[in-house]
Amino acid sequence: MPYSKGRRILPVSFGTLLLLPHLVGAAHAAVDPAKSSDEAPKIRVLLKEKVGSLEISGWDVEALMPRSAIQRVRRVGRQAWKWKCLADRVELDGMPGAQSRGPVEIQSPAGTLFLGSILVRESIILHPSKAGCSIVNRLDIERYLDGVLNGEFSSKWSPEAVSAQVIAARSYALYQMREARRRRAIFDVESSIRDQVYLGTQGEEARASQLVARTRGMVLVAGPARAGEPIKAFYHSTCGGHTDAPEDVWGKSQTGVRGGVVCEHCGSSPRFNWQLRLTPRQLDEALASYKNGSVIGLEVLSRFSSGRVNKLKVAFLGKGGVISTRIVPGSQLRMLVGSEKFRSTAFRILRGEGDSWIFEGRGYGHGVGMCQWGAKEMGSAGFQVHEILSRYYPSARLMRAWQ
Ligand SMILES: [Zn+2]
Structure with missing residues (x-):
C-alpha cells in the first residue's frame, strides 16, 4: 500500500505528504455528495432507458413504492416479478393497487437481484415516464468501480497503473454524482462511454476487485482554492505525445484539470x-x-x-x-x-x-487528463501511483474521502 491508512492522515499533496487534519472535516463533507461519514457513497448508474416491461427476480425481493396505494411488496422465493411501464406509470403485473406514478425501488437483503438474466448488485430503481422506464442501479461506488475497471482499462496492467486509473475513475464518478444531485437528476452516470463503461457484475473478477480495494476512497481533489472538491478526472486512450486543456477541446475549463502536459510514455500504444x-x-x-x-x-x-x-x-x-x-x-x-x-x-x-x-x-481520444497508455507504460517502468497521477493531473491533490 503506498498510502497511509489512518483516518486523518490524508489529504496528500503530490510529491509531499502533508498532515492537514484541519482540512479533513470540511474536505470530507465537500467530497461526499451523500454527506455520509465513513461509508462509501451510493452511485446511481443508468442501465437502460425507455423500457416497456421487465422481469426482476431474486430471493426475498422487496419493492418500495411510495407513490402507490400498496407501498411495499415483498416476495420470498425465486419467482420473477413482471413490471410494466406505461404512460408515466410503473405497475407490478398481477397485483392491482401496486401501481406507481413515481419511482419504485427494488432490493433484496441478499444484496443481489436478477434483471432478466443479468445479476445486479444492491438495488434497482424504476423511473416511469411517457416513453417507458429508466432503469437505474443504485450501488456502493466501490462495487461500481469493480465493474468499471475492465470496461475502461485492464486489471492485467501493473498495479501502479491500474491504481492511478481507478483513482481517476472514482474521482470522475464522484464529480458526476455531485453535479447530478445539484441538478436533481434521476441518475448520476451512464453505463456507456458517455461517462464510464460499466460492465456490471459480468465485468468483475478477483484481481480487479483487489486493485479497487487497494485505493479504496482515494480521490483527486481540486487545489486550495476549492479544497476538497473532486475533479472531473478525464482520461483517454493515447495522447500521442501531449495532453490537452479542457477549454481547448470543449471550450470550457474544468476545476483541477489544467492545460496539457508532455507525455513521453505512450509511444508503444497501437494507436499512437x-x-x-x-x-x-x-x-x-x-x-x-x-x-x-x-x-x-x-x-x-x-x-x-x-x-x-x-x-x-x-x-x-x-x-x-x-x-x-x-x-x-x-x-x-x-x-x-x-x-x-x-x-x-x-x-x-x-x-x-x-x-x-x-x-x-x-493518439486516440479527446486528449484531456490522463493518457491511459502513458499511465500503463509509466507503471511498467516502475513509477508509483502518485507519480503517474501528478504527471497527468498536476494541479490536483490526492485524498481519502472515505475509509
Ligand atoms: Zn500519452
Whole structure:
C-alpha cells in the first residue's frame, strides 16, 4: 500500500505528504455528495432507458413504492416479478393497487437481484415516464468501480497503473454524482462511454476487485482554492505525445484539470499513429450539415499549443459553381466523421489518389487528463501511483474521502 491508512492522515499533496487534519472535516463533507461519514457513497448508474416491461427476480425481493396505494411488496422465493411501464406509470403485473406514478425501488437483503438474466448488485430503481422506464442501479461506488475497471482499462496492467486509473475513475464518478444531485437528476452516470463503461457484475473478477480495494476512497481533489472538491478526472486512450486543456477541446475549463502536459510514455500504444482515408463523398457527407456543396479545399487554420487542430478552413463548391468557405473546429470535424474512425484532432491533411483526403494523426481520444497508455507504460517502468497521477493531473491533490 503506498498510502497511509489512518483516518486523518490524508489529504496528500503530490510529491509531499502533508498532515492537514484541519482540512479533513470540511474536505470530507465537500467530497461526499451523500454527506455520509465513513461509508462509501451510493452511485446511481443508468442501465437502460425507455423500457416497456421487465422481469426482476431474486430471493426475498422487496419493492418500495411510495407513490402507490400498496407501498411495499415483498416476495420470498425465486419467482420473477413482471413490471410494466406505461404512460408515466410503473405497475407490478398481477397485483392491482401496486401501481406507481413515481419511482419504485427494488432490493433484496441478499444484496443481489436478477434483471432478466443479468445479476445486479444492491438495488434497482424504476423511473416511469411517457416513453417507458429508466432503469437505474443504485450501488456502493466501490462495487461500481469493480465493474468499471475492465470496461475502461485492464486489471492485467501493473498495479501502479491500474491504481492511478481507478483513482481517476472514482474521482470522475464522484464529480458526476455531485453535479447530478445539484441538478436533481434521476441518475448520476451512464453505463456507456458517455461517462464510464460499466460492465456490471459480468465485468468483475478477483484481481480487479483487489486493485479497487487497494485505493479504496482515494480521490483527486481540486487545489486550495476549492479544497476538497473532486475533479472531473478525464482520461483517454493515447495522447500521442501531449495532453490537452479542457477549454481547448470543449471550450470550457474544468476545476483541477489544467492545460496539457508532455507525455513521453505512450509511444508503444497501437494507436499512437493512425491514418484515415476518406473519399470525397465521405467527407462531403460528414460535412453535409454545413450544406455548402462539395468540399474542394481543406486547410488547418490554427492549432492549440498541444499541436491539436483548433480550426480548419473548408472550401465548398456549391450550385452554379459558387465557392464559399466555412470555419470548422477540429473537434467538430472529428465528431462529424465519427470519433472512433477519426481518432484525434492531432492530425495533418494530405491528398491521395482519386482526390481522396488522407488524415495522418497521433493518439486516440479527446486528449484531456490522463493518457491511459502513458499511465500503463509509466507503471511498467516502475513509477508509483502518485507519480503517474501528478504527471497527468498536476494541479490536483490526492485524498481519502472515505475509509
Ligand atoms: Zn500519452
